[in-house]
Amino acid sequence: MLLWTTTFLASLVAAQTYPPDVVDQLAAASLPKVKEWLAKNPQGNCTLETAVRRKEWMDLTLAQRKEYTNAVLCLMSKPALTSSAAPGAKSRFDDYIVVHVQQTPRNHGSTFFLPWHRYYVWHYEQALRNECGYKGYQPYWNWDRYHKDPANSPLFDGSEGSMGGNGAKANYNGIMIPGAPRPYDRIPPADGGGCVTTGPFKNMTVNLGPIAPILQLTRNPRADGLGYNPRCLRRDINKNSAAVTSAKDVYDVITKNNDTHWFQTVMEGGHYTVGGDPGGDFYTSPGDPAFWLHHTMIDRVWWIWQIQNLEKRLKEVSHTRTMSNFPPSANGTLDDLSGLGVLAPDVEVRELMSTMGGLMGKFCYIYE
Numbered sequence: 001m002l003l004w005t006t007t008f009l010a011s012l013v014a015a016q017t018y019p020p021d022v023v024d025q026l027a028a029a030s031l032p033k034v035k036e037w038l039a040k041n042p043q044g045n046c047t048l049e050t051a052v053r054r055k056e057w058m059d060l061t062l063a064q065r066k067e068y069t070n071a072v073l074c075l076m077s078k079p080a081l082t083s084s085a086a087p088g089a090k091s092r093f094d095d096y097i098v099v100h101v102q103q104t105p106r107n108h109g110s111t112f113f114l115p116w117h118r119y120y121v122w123h124y125e126q127a128l129r130n131e132c133g134y135k136g137y138q139p140y141w142n143w144d145r146y147h148k149d150p151a152n153s154p155l156f157d158g159s160e161g162s163m164g165g166n167g168a169k170a171n172y173n174g175i176m177i178p179g180a181p182r183p184y185d186r187i188p189p190a191d192g193g194g195c196v197t198t199g200p201f202k203n204m205t206v207n208l209g210p211i212a213p214i215l216q217l218t219r220n221p222r223a224d225g226l227g228y229n230p231r232c233l234r235r236d237i238n239k240n241s242a243a244v245t246s247a248k249d250v251y252d253v254i255t256k257n258n259d260t261h262w263f264q265t266v267m268e269g270g271h272y273t274v275g276g277d278p279g280g281d282f283y284t285s286p287g288d289p290a291f292w293l294h295h296t297m298i299d300r301v302w303w304i305w306q307i308q309n310l311e312k313r314l315k316e317v318s319h320t321r322t323m324s325n326f327p328p329s330a331n332g333t334l335d336d337l338s339g340l341g342v343l344a345p346d347v348e349v350r351e352l353m354s355t356m357g358g359l360m361g362k363f364c365y366i367y368e
Contacts, residue, residue, distance in 0.1 A: 017058050021144050021247035023304065026254065027367060030307045034356065034366070037310040043357030046364035051356065053368040054300070056142045057293060058154055062161045064136055069163070069200035072289050074132035076204070081342055086226035088208045092131065096124055097208050097278075097287045099341045101225055104283050109323040111332020114264055114302050115352035117295050122363065123344050124292060140300050140367065141293035143245035143273070150273055151191065151237035156290075158198030163290045165202075167235040167276055168194030175214050175241075175272050175280060187272055192236035201289055204233045206277065209284035215277050225283060233288065235276035242273045254305045261318035263305055267298060300367040303355055314353045 020028070035048055057065065072093065080089040082098040089098050100120070107116040125138040146153035151166045158165025170193030174186045193215060196202055210217050211225035215234060221227035257263040272280060279288035286292070306313040315334065322329040332349070339346030351359050355366060 018056075018142075018145050021142070022251045023144070023247050023254070023301075024142075026251065027300075027304045027307075030304065031366075033310060034307050037307075038356065041357075043354075043364070044361055046357050046361065048366065050364065052137050052365035054137050054296065054365055055139055055368050056145070057139045057163070058145065059368070060136070060139055065139075065161045066200075067134060068128075068136060068139060069289070071128040071132040071134035073200065075127060078131060085342075086208065088220070088222075088226050088228040090205075090207050090228070092127060094207055094287075095343060096120070096127075097284055098226060099343055100286045101208070101211065101283045102341060105323050106321070107338075108282075109268065109319065109325075111317050111319045111321055111336060111349065112338050113268060113319070114298075115317070115349050116338045118299050118302070118355075118363075119338065119344070119347070119352050119359070120340060121292065121295050121299055122359070123340055137365065138296050139293055140296035141290070143242065143297060144247035144250065147242040147245045148239070150239055150242045155293075156235075156237050158196075158202075160200065162199045163201070163293065164196050164199030164204075164233070164235075166237045167192040167196050167233075170194040170215065170234070170236070172215050172236075175238075175275055187238065187275075188240050190236050190238040190240060190275070192234075192238075193276055194234055195232035196235050201233055204289075205230050206233055206284075206287055208287060209278050210281050211283040212281050213277060214275055214280040217277055231277070233277075235274060235279060235288070238273055238275050241275070245273065250301060254301060254308070257305075259318070260313070260316045263302075264318060267301065299355075303367060306353075310354075315350075317349060 038047060076091045076093040078092040080091055080094050082089045082095045086098040089095060107113055121138060128134040141155060146155055150156055155163055156166055169191055172189055172193055174189045177185050207228060207230055209220055209225045218229060220229045253266050257266060274288055274290050278284035317332055317334060319332060320329045321332045334348065334350035336349050337346035338349050338352060347359065355363050357363065
């Protein structure tokens with residue numbers, strides 16, 4: 001077991017531009033627990049040796065990063081499947097925003113937050129691979145690497161190997177956090193907020209929303225936000241939000257929250273490093289391509305938390321079936337169904353709990 005961990009950590013170090021942080025080290029040290037669980041609970045052909053390894057953005061080569069952003073642009077060029085219900089949806093990329101908008105009240109602040117987003121990100125990954133020829137897997141954004149100055153990081157510096165740049169400076173009041181006590185109920189604005197003019201997504205058109213904007217924007221022609229409302233991608237890469245996403249912060253979330261309720265409650269914070277439009281809109285946030293790296297990191301953190309005690313945590317869900325229990329609803333269970341609307345069928349939540357053998361064997365991945 002020790003040899004396996006040492007070998008994995010060595011490969012991690014060799015692949016990384018950045019040295020392993022405490023969360024990376026915890027993940028590597030925990031892999032023997034996965035191997036032990038698999039020995040007791042075989043998952044067919046899914047083993048640690050055969051599992052897909054999702055990698056951090058800057059652990060990909062420049063060519064791999066460009067292949068990823070080209071695949072996202074490809075998805076934006078393919079016709080939508082949801083346009084009958086959402087006239088504003090113009091592409092396969094937009095389909096994923098439509099599903100998120102339609103299911104936001106059910107899949108946030110509820111039992112379904114973590115497992116549903118695991119399904120959602122995996123399905124998006126499959127679309128990039130199966131419809132746009134992407135050969136890699138969904139990368140994640142290790143928040144710690146860039147948290148001190150995210151706008152000037154390799155992730156958002158506007159280069160060809162980035163996820164696009166920040167927006168120009170725009171005046172707005174910041175991001176309000178409902179329910180938080182003053183002065184913590186507002187995240188101050190940073191130095192962006194305008195249109196993104198550099199990087200792979202500089203010519204991107206945002207079609208859907210807004211629904212819950214943080215900027216002054218033209219209203220959507222439909223009350224549900226699913227009408228056609230073309231505009232530029234706008235961003236405010238906010239170091240005020242990123243300040244609480246260091247490796248120590250993430251390590252504490254993993255190690256100091258021993259039950260699903262508190263782990264998930266804490267994990268649902270920290271979504272506003274990428275403010276702007278649609279990134280700062282609770283409903284349409286998947287319309288910013290950076291969303292997918294962010295939520296893959298959330299899945300990674302959940303995965304690391306789960307593998308600390310697989311026997312218990314693969315069977316543990318919390319919260320009720322509605323967002324913040326409004327309207328009041330029963331506690332969710334592993335038997336509840338969770339799906340992706342027209343994109344993918346409902347499955348039992350239990351099928352979304354494990355990255356090794358979940359979804360009837362279709363999930364088989366770990367994080368490197």
